Amino acid sequence: MYETNYHRAGSLDEAASLFAKADDPKFLGGGQTLLATMKQRLAAPTDLIDLAHIPEMHGICENPDTIVIGATTTHAEVAASGIVQARLPGLAKLASGIGDPAVRHVGTIGGSIANNDPAADYPAGLMALGATITTNKRSLPADAFFTGMFETALEDDEVVLSVTFPVAEKSAYAKYPNPASRYAMAGVFVARHGDGSVRVAVTGAGQDGVFRSAEMEAALSANWSPDAVAEISVDAENLLADIHGSAAYRANLVTVMAKRAVVAAG
Incomplete structure (x- = not known):
């Protein structure tokens, strides 16, 4: 792994400021793909900006017709959520089958969809459920968010904040x-x-x-x-x-x- 600077952002404003000051920064969600890529020396960001400790980006919220999941919510938390199990059982099942326990307890929904691996599970759930992705700049329907293999509509300094899922029958x-x-x-x-x-x-x-x-x-x-x-x-x-x-x-x-x-x- 090449040398990099690690930053633990406590707020969105701090994350944005750190990103703007760095030469070649990357936002870090769960790191299940990015860190492995760095270990293989296939990526060498000058700065890693960890988003996992920003409070407003975490958690699961139930509304009458939707469920909102914060971007830094882990796969294990989605799988174990009583709200998700009761109202979107397909999504809970999807999260429970991602990787292994180590991956599920660190990997996040925001990190997964931002990476958009062609074999990742979450993109199928978001697209079939007609989810909306909210970032620090805008809201995008899933159909417009995923644009190709490992590609999304995200701009370099854009951060996924949450995903809103309509409750399906x-x-x-x-x-x-x-x-x-x-x-x-x-x-x-x-x-x-x-x-x-x-x-x-x-x-x-x-x-x-x-x-x-x-x-x-x-x-x-x-x-x-x-x-x-x-x-x-x-x-x-x-x-x-x-x-x-x-x-x-x-x-x-x-x-x-x-x-x-x-x-x-x-």
């Missing part, structure tokens, strides 16, 4: 994890909303990261049943292929995971 997540990393080789989040609309988001399989399946959404809107998606296959031409599985293999996994997610949602 039904929600569930199913993934096929890589046996070693626990990253999704294909993960599908399904959500049926109170107005009857259905959103289906896929992670782990797309060449450009998370994406929605319009065909599955239409089929499930007409018939909320695993049979409705059983014969639907996403285009393998746009899917990832690596040593763990071909594009065609991932296309089949997407269909299987979509069926399982609908069964889990009930």
Whole structure:
């Protein structure tokens, strides 16, 4: 790891000031990706600005129609939250399956979505639930936030403060994890909303990261049943292929995971 300066910000104003003064700074959420990248000498920020101790960025708040989760809330806290388990069980299940216990107790929802790893779990949950990301500058719908593999709409000095989730009528997540990393080789989040609309988001399989399946959404809107998606296959031409599985293999996994997610949602 290259030499870096560590700063523990106590407020958003302090974090912004530290960022402005540094030559090549990076904001630090849980650090589960950034620190590993630095250890491999693939990243060398001059300054790390830790956001984990800013009070207003942490916690879970319940409203009549939404749940707001602070950006520095850990995966373990989301998974264990009675509020999330009762009102968005699919999101609680998703958080409980991220990495291993060590990762879940340090990694944060804000850090995960800001990094936008193509195999991360949270992007599928945010997109299927129609979440809104609030930053220190603006609010963005999930569909506009995720722009490509490891890419988001965030500006360099922009910080994710919280994520607001509409409470869905039904929600569930199913993934096929890589046996070693626990990253999704294909993960599908399904959500049926109170107005009857259905959103289906896929992670782990797309060449450009998370994406929605319009065909599955239409089929499930007409018939909320695993049979409705059983014969639907996403285009393998746009899917990832690596040593763990071909594009065609991932296309089949997407269909299987979509069926399982609908069964889990009930």
